[in-house]
Structures are given as C-alpha cells and as structure tokens.
Amino acid sequence: FDSFDGDSIIDIARLNADGSLDSSFDPGLSSNGIIYDVVVLQSGKILVAGQFSSFNSISANNIVLLNQDGSVDTAFDVATGPNESVKALLEQPDGKIVIGGNFTTFNAQSRQYLARIESDGSLDTSFIVGSSIEFPVYSLALQSTNNIIFVGLFYNDSGVEDIQIGRLLADTGTLDSSFNPGGVATDPGYWSNTVSIEALKVLDTDQILIGGQFREYNLVTRNGIARLQADGTLDTVFDPGTGVDYAVKSISLLSNNQIIIAGNYYTYNDSASVSISKLEGDPLVEQGSDEEIEVSSGNNSSSGFTSSISNVNTPSCSDSTPVGVPDLFQVDVASDRAILYFSPVNTPAPNYLVSYSQYDNAFQHSVFTNQGYSSGALVFTIDELQPNTTYFMKVRGQNGCAPGHWGNQVKITTAKKGVAYYRPVYAFSPIRLF
Secondary structure, rough: OEEOOOOEOOOOOOOOOOEEEEOOEEEOEEEOOOOEEEEEEOOOOOEEEEEEOOEEOOOOOOOEOOOOOOEEOOOOOOOEEEEEOEEEOOOOOOOOOOEEOOEEEEEEEEEHHHHHHEEOOOOOOOOOOOOOOOOOOOEEEOOOOEEEEEEEEEEOOOOOOOOOOOEEEOOOOOOOOOOOOOOEEEEEEEEOEEEEEEEEOOOOOOOOOEEEEEEOOEEEEEEEEEEEEOOEEEEEOOOOOOOOEEEEEEEEEOOOEHHHHHEOOOOOEEEEOOOOOEOOOOOOOEEEOOOOEEEEEEOOOOOOOOOOEEEOOOOOOOOOOOOOEOOOOOOOEEOEEEEEEEEEOOOOEEEEEEEEOOOOOOEEEEEOOOOOOOOOOOOEOOOOOOOEEEEEEEEEEEEOOEEEOOOEEEEEOOOOOOOOOOEEEEEEEEOOOO
C-alpha cells in the first residue's frame, strides 16, 4: 500500500488504539520490495523482514531495524545478510533474533532456511542448524523451554507425506529428536503438489496450533487447522470437523483463549465463514465477536491473504448463493498480465472471485472484482504474473458471505519476458504456447 486513510505512507504503518494513523511514525520511502514480517523488540525498536535491498534509500538486505519513529537504525547492520527473502522473525529472551525464510546463506556462510543473529545484526556463528531443514521456513514460535518451533512449505512431485514442522534446541539450533510430529500429508488430487504450514501459535500449555494448506496430519483428516501436543503429536481432542475449504494463514488468541483464524476460505466445518472466524476451544465456529482482536499474517506465501484486523465482527450469513457459474470464455495473455473475459452468473453477484494458480485445480492466488452486473461480458485484468509460466484460471460469483460455484478452468501460458502485447486464449484451447 502507499496510503492509509488518505495519508501517504508506504508498506508499513503504525496505528493508534482507535485505528487512526500514528503520524509520528514515518518510514519515509520504506522498502524497495516486499515486507513479510514485523516484530516489536523488547527495546521498543521495530524489526522488519522481507524481500528488499534498501529501506528509505538506505542499504538493507532483507532485514532492517527501525527506531520508534520509523527511521532506520544504522547501527544494526546485517552486511550482505541473507541471500533470499526472510519470512519469519523471533526474538529470544536474551535479545538474539532467529530468522526463517527462503535463504540458504547469510553473509556468504551456509544457513539453510534458518539462522540466528545478534542484536547488532551480525551472524551468531554458534547457532548452526545445518542442512537438516529441507523446506523454506514461514513461521517461528517459542515454547516455555525457549526451544524454537518452526513451520514452513513443502513441495513434492509425488504427493507423499513429509514433515513441515520441527523443534530446535534454544542454545545450539540442533534439531530436537524428542519432538516427533510424524508428517503432514498432502492430497495431490485437491491441493496439487504443494502443502504448507504458515500459521503458528504456541499456547500456555506448550500445545501448538498450526494453520496452513494441508488436508491431513499423520493421516488424520485436518483441513487447514490442527492442534498438536507439546511433543508434536496430534491432539485428537481438538477436532475442527471438516475445517476450512482452502487455507488458514494466521492464528491469534483472545484473552479467554478463544481462537481467531484468518485466511483464504469461505466455510469452516461446513458453516459459511469468510476469511476470519472465532473458534471455541472445542472448537466450534462462532459468528461474531465484540472483543478487540489483532490478526496478523506477514508470512504470506502462495495465497492472497495478508492483513491486520481490529474490532472485527464476522457477520452471520443470510445471503443467497449466486445461481449458476461464470463462463470464462477468453483470456488475453502478455508476459506479465492477463485479461479475463467471462459471463456473469444468472443472478446479480456483488463480487466475483478470480483464482489463478500454477497448479491444476488448485487455489493458489485470488483476487476479488467489484463487478456486480447481471448481463453482458465482464472484464478483469490480473497483473504481476511471471513470464513464460503456465497458469490455471477460473472464476466464481460471491454474494456477501455466500460463495457460488467455480466456473470452467482455462489453462494459459504467459509470453516470454518483455512481450507487452496480448494474444487470446479461448476456453476451448487446451494450451497456448509462445
């Protein structure tokens, strides 16, 4: 974003308790890339991580420390830092900082997806995870022992189960062999070949809430959310039923230990509940809450939900499901964008949800269109696609909190980099090559 409530501010902002913009916090030009996580340290300073090379025109490779007024603390220096993006930050009680992400080196030293840095930004050479972690890390949390829980993404062409969660010993970073999560299994027929745990919350009991894009935990059905015992085994008392229909991206707790989840979904346990829900401890979905909550997800990976929300009341769903499905009959394709042409549903829908994914019959990225027409072709442009990449696209109507059914799926391949003109792909074309 580049503004908040009409005031110019880029990508990171601080709000007052009433939701208004705190004008005393000024990040200037902010980062020249993407911000994935923000943590307020014990010192009151603000640690920011993501995929960028500068912050307010000051060199900063994927991690930067801000003073309380938003200015860069130049005493904090990671030098060349991580070679790829940082998705997760965790401050330990001693002030050291654990980072997780897509990187494989830090200051040219091998650090595969996890590293620890000192409070001045330098690498802590005593903390060595080695090559035992085989997936990018998306979220981090501490148990009462100060041992570190980490979760992340796993990609497998065969679709077999694998582990996306583990525990590190706090002092050395070695894997804790007493933590036995077993594995999270993906069903390639539904989720394609990508499975991830992206949301993580450790409870006072050291039990662990996880959320993400998965269908099973140790071969037990758990759609998008599960609770684990402190040792990583599944807590079968916590039963979300059918869970969410897509993915959970963030988990937060209220003062009474009720659970707030947020993400890309439209139902929870077969009840309409769009993108944010409050769960009881058992956990049944409850529609609505007057308690002030904060749900934060900076660890976004492959889907579209990234948000901070306060004072949210999730409405009960009395809306009518749109009748019929959109007909996606043409997609005009360039190297970095596509224009979709589709017919509306049979009854007016205030919104349409466009899904585009690199995997067949999967829900990876999404965006709402605000086109509530009842007749005539609808047109929508998707930006920021990757060149020379295959995407699967589909559309459905959305009436308030009642989603319609998906229409037909169209497969396209974007042009090579630098091709600005569009070429049409029609619904009857199985593939388009450039």
